[in-house]
Amino acid sequence: MEEAQFLTMIQTFQPMLYKICRVYRPSRQDQEDLFQEIIYQLWKSQHSFKGNSQIKTWIYKVAINTALTDFRKKKPDIRYTDQIPDTESEFSNSDSTNQETLFIEALQQLTDGEKTIITLYLESFSYKEIAGILGISENNVGVKINRIKIKLQNILNHGTK
Template structure:
């Protein structure tokens, strides 16, 4: 992957990619692997982008699919992938702030699809955008977000 591609097409969406990867990982090693795999898959499939949706929606969809696939593989093999250091990501970008950590710990306890939905919601994405990324309809997104909020409150506050 060229540095130009990364700067032009991935870097503007790096924050969202980081947040989605964090929702599916609980340690820096896995996070690094997920992030690198997402970037690789975006680069590999760039020629498949047909402009039927926004570039950002397409990236979020790839990120969500990669995270869910890697999580399934990890669960199947029961292994933790090795750490490969990437200078483009620092620990301070991905794993800081105690309250944020608490939120991500709660998000990690959600079902796989719900993790992606709530991260997109927290990024102020519209129900329509979330529906495009998740493949669900807008009405379902609204109902799911309300249930997810209730679950998160219960997890965080023990209710």
């Protein structure tokens, strides 16, 4: 893939990548660092994309794997309530509402596995695509999504997991 094609691809999927960064990292600086690491990993591994899946699926896999690997390497002491992303950053547009911020904070309270499933779902991946990415059955995807929705609803309504 040529540099111009790569940059076009990044620009196309930039909103999805920013969402992943916001869900997996609480502070603006950590989000920016993760975004740069994802871009680097995509560039480094672009030869591994064989076209067997949609490019969106491949990008998502690389982004999530990078977020999880990077997180485990650093093992930061994260306190989500202490670090709310700067609303003027590139990770949230000027149309962002308080509800979006609350939702992102709720997503940050999920386990890594739950974050992965719900962000795939929110990015409009089908149950079949999610199942393929995660190596689980479509029925299991449905069950997990329903449980995550209930958990998110409890977090949003009561502030607890």
